[in-house]
Amino acid sequence: MENQENLLQQFVDIFSRKTYLSLRSRSSLPRYLRWLFEDIDLNDAVVFDIGGGTGLISFYAVQRGARSAVCVEPLADGSRSDMLASFQVAAKSVAGGERVKLETVDLATFATLGLAKADIVVLHNVVNHLDEAACAELGTGNREARDSFVRIFETVRSLMREDGTVIVADAGRDSFWTDLGVRNVFAPTIDRTVHQQPEVWRDLMEEAGFINPSIRWTPFFSLMTGIGEPPKKLGARALSAYYSLGHFVITMRAP
Numbered sequence: 140m141e142n143q144e145n146l147l148q149q150f151v152d153i154f155s156r157k158t159y160l161s162l163r164s165r166s167s168l169p170r171y172l173r174w175l176f177e178d179i180d181l182n183d184a185v186v187f188d189i190g191g192g193t194g195l196i197s198f199y200a201v202q203r204g205a206r207s208a209v210c211v212e213p214l215a216d217g218s219r220s221d222m223l224a225s226f227q228v229a230a231k232s233v234a235g236g237e238r239v240k241l242e243t244v245d246l247a248t249f250a251t252l253g254l255a256k257a258d259i260v261v262l263h264n265v266v267n268h269l270d271e272a273a274c275a276e277l278g279t280g281n282r283e284a285r286d287s288f289v290r291i292f293e294t295v296r297s298l299m300r301e302d303g304t305v306i307v308a309d310a311g312r313d314s315f316w317t318d319l320g321v322r323n324v325f326a327p328t329i330d331r332t333v334h335q336q337p338e339v340w341r342d343l344m345e346e347a348g349f350i351n352p353s354i355r356w357t358p359f360f361s362l363m364t365g366i367g368e369p370p371k372k373l374g375a376r377a378l379s380a381y382y383s384l385g386h387f388v389i390t391m392r393a394p
Contacts, residue, residue: 170362172199175263175388179304181205184258187298189246190265193225194239200259201235208239209257211249246294256300262307266340267333275333277343278312285343292347299393305349308357311336311385337387349391357386 182204188197191210200208212222223241230236242249246269267274269291276284295305312334341352 167362171357172196174358174362175306175308176203179259179306179390181259185255185300187211187249187257187260189249189260189262189295190268191261191263193222194229194241196261196263197239198229198233198236200261201238202233205259206238209242209254210239211242211244211246213243213245246291250294250297254298256303257298258300258303260295260299260303260305262295262305262309264309266307266309267335271333274335277335277339285346288343289346292344292349296348296393301393303393305344305391305393307340307344307389307391309340309387310334311387313385317385337389340389341391344389344391348394350394351392353390355388355390357388359386 176199181200184200184205186197186200186205186208188194188200188208188210191197191212194208194210194212197208197210210226212226223243226241230239230241242252244252262269270284270287273281273284273287277288299305312332313336337354341354345352
């Protein structure tokens with residue numbers, strides 16, 4: 140546990156730049172990551188962290204007992220040197236860091252590398268970036284846009300062992316603030332027009348062959364304050380999520 144907490148303290152600022160300013164707290168981030176992987180058995184697992192940035196999820200996974208983790212991050216121009224340097228520091232300084240590998244390729248290329256299948260694949264705050272143009276069209280019923288993401292999720296499924304787990308976490312399109320027609324004050328830099336509600340992703344993942352969906356809304360206030368236990372399940376319009384980030388986690392299984 141001490142190593143785990145030290146890791147989180149080392150990477151909290153880096154991680155917050157990749158997600159939300161509200162997660163910069165050194166106490167809220169550990170609570171969030173423990174909640175994110177609640178009921179997920181990381182022990183001896185092979186983990187693929189798609190769009191993993193600096194690798195925090197990957198390093199967290201090996202700290203929690205994963206056999207290995209691959210952080211898949213194309214490292215776009217402008218972020219390459221910063222992300223790569225941060226990853227290399229972590230690989231050298233974090234216990235178990237040698238079990239984390241970085242692949243600087245996109246998802247389609249990664250799927251051709253022929254690596255051993257994963258037990259767990261994580262798409263953390265990245266799913267809409269896999270095809271932003273198609274994501275913006277999903278709510279219009281555009282079949283080409285839907286087909287694009289079905290193919291993406293089929294690629295993800297091809298990377299997984301039977302009965303493997305996929306975790307998709309992201310901000311939804313709707314929140315109290317966006318319903319008012321203003322930017323969400325908890326995450327003002329997020330362009331919600333290229334985000335979708337979790338039910339949209341669930342349906343596309345089911346079309347790609349995933350089963351047993353579970354949707355949880357991130358309980359912002361309990362994770363931020365540490366007051367009270369986060370509920371196991373949160374309804375489709377959970378107040379804590381609706382009035383804050385509007386962030387969700389979908390967990391599904393590969394058949």
